[in-house]
Amino acid sequence: MEQEQLYTVVGGRGTMTVFEIYIKATPERIWEAITDPEMRKKYSFGVGTESEWTEGSEYRSAVPGVVEIASGENVEVDPPRRLVQTFQALWSEDVQKEGVSRVTWQIEPVGTSCRLQVTHDQLGEGANNELWGGWPMILSGLKTLLETGEQLDTPGSLMYAKAGG
Amino acid sequence: MDEVFKALADPTRRELLDELFREDGQSLGALEARLPMSRFGVMKHLKVLEAAGLLTTRKRGREKLHFLNPVPIQQIHDRWVAKYAAPWASALGALKDELEEEQ
Numbered sequence: 638m639e640q641e642q643l644y645t646v647v648g649g650r651g652t653m654t655v656f657e658i659y660i661k662a663t664p665e666r667i668w669e670a671i672t673d674p675e676m677r678k679k680y681s682f683g684v685g686t687e688s689e690w691t692e693g694s695e696y697r698s699a700v701p702g703v704v705e706i707a708s709g710e711n712v713e714v715d716p717p718r719r720l721v722q723t724f725q726a727l728w729s730e731d732v733q734k735e736g737v738s739r740v741t742w743q744i745e746p747v748g749t750s751c752r753l754q755v756t757h758d759q760l761g762e763g764a765n766n767e768l769w770g771g772w773p774m775i776l777s778g779l780k781t782l783l784e785t786g787e788q789l790d791t792p793g794s795l796m797y798a799k800a801g802g
Numbered sequence: 803m804d805e806v807f808k809a810l811a812d813p814t815r816r817e818l819l820d821e822l823f824r825e826d827g828q829s830l831g832a833l834e835a836r837l838p839m840s841r842f843g844v845m846k847h848l849k850v851l852e853a854a855g856l857l858t859t860r861k862r863g864r865e866k867l868h869f870l871n872p873v874p875i876q877q878i879h880d881r882w883v884a885k886y887a888a889p890w891a892s893a894l895g896a897l898k899d900e901l902e903e904e905q
Contacts, residue, residue, distance in 0.1 A: 653827060655869040657858045754858070773876035781880065791880045 653758035656772040660751050662783040664744045667751055668717035670779055671742060679789055680778030682706075682771070683798035690714055696722065700797045704728060709737070718744050724757070726768055735765050753779070806874045809854035814839065815847050819856060822870035829865045 660667060670676045674685035681698070684706045688696035692714045698706040705727040713721035720742040726732035739759040745752045755776060757769040774793030781789055809815055814837065821836050822828060834844045848868060851857045858871045 653860075653869075655858050655860060655871065656873055657855065657871045658873045659855070773872045774880075776873050777876040777880050780877070791884050 652760050652762065652764070653756065654760070654769045654772070656755045656757075656769075656776055658753050658776045658780055659747065660753055660780045660783050661749065662751060664717035664746055664751055666783055667744050667753060667779075668720075670783055671720065672716075676782065678798075680782050680791070680794050681775050682793055682796035690716075699727075704797060709740075712739075724768075729767075732765055732767055735761060735768055738764070738768065803874075803878070805854040806856065806878065809850050809856055812847070812850075814843075815851055818844070818847055818851060819870055822857065822868060826869050827860075827867045829867055831865075833868065 662670075670680075672686075672688070672690050674687055678685045684698050684700055684704075686696055686698040688694055688711060690696075690711060692711060694711050694714075695708065696711060697708045700706075707724055707726050707728075709723035709725050711720065711722055713719060722740045722742075724738045724740045726735060737759075738757060738761075741754075741756040741758070743754045743756070745754075753776065755772050757772065760768060771793065774791060778789050778791040778793040781787065781791060810819075817837065818833060821833060830841070830844065830848070833848070834841050837844055848857065852859065855874045856871055858869050860867050860869065
């Protein structure tokens with residue numbers, strides 16, 4: 638956790654953003670929802686993420702044949718607690734230019750729930766807010782999925798849901 | 803959700819969130835300098851916002867940095883607005899299909 642101190646926070650939205658949510662689910666269920674492509678589609682704009690989920694492996698987030706969203710490397714894989722990934726956005730020319738940033742998923746049990754924190758950092762100064770702007774929708778949708786199991790109608794779950802079939 | 807609405811009901815706390823929206827990751831000292839209020843007053847408001855999940859903190863050296871956490875506001879949005887967004891999103895999807903076919 639202390640390694641965040643190495644990175645300086647600067648003006649605008651800074652080089653680091655932090656998103657946090659409490660979910661009534663076990664760490665294992667949350668881990669599954671992050672790493673299972675079919676579950677992930679339901680709360681990530683319809684976009685699945687494929688990977689072997691081992692340290693050093695690559696991941697790819699896409700709706701095949703429709704849109705490439707992101708790719709990168711799984712730098713740290715410690716189920717069901719911590720996942721650190723490099724993040725290269727791919728959905729437009731503008732975001733591609735932003736280069737590689739870093740996303741850290743941290744799951745901590747709190748009572749019968751868990752706190753899930755997503756830290757998106759190593760962003761360039763004045764980085765395009767599209768890079769991290771989707772996290773609140775994604776996390777809110779993840780909570781709904783795990784707590785209710787229902788088919789979601791949150792905005793984050795819809796965008797490519799149709800295109801992906 | 804009660805805590806979120808209570809936290810948002812106070813203008814000073816909304817101002818603190820505005821301040822973090824403008825520049826994320828600020829220290830207590832920086833926030834204090836922006837508001838005509840004692841350090842203790844600002845701390846009290848930050849505590850309420852943190853308990854409601856509207857901000858989250860990280861330590862950097864001796865400093866505690868405050869980050870706006872918009873997820874609870876997103877949940878409020880999802881609860882009452884999401885169903886209006888559904889047709890909008892599928893219309894955009896259809897528009898995209900159409901534009902791509904034309905190319």
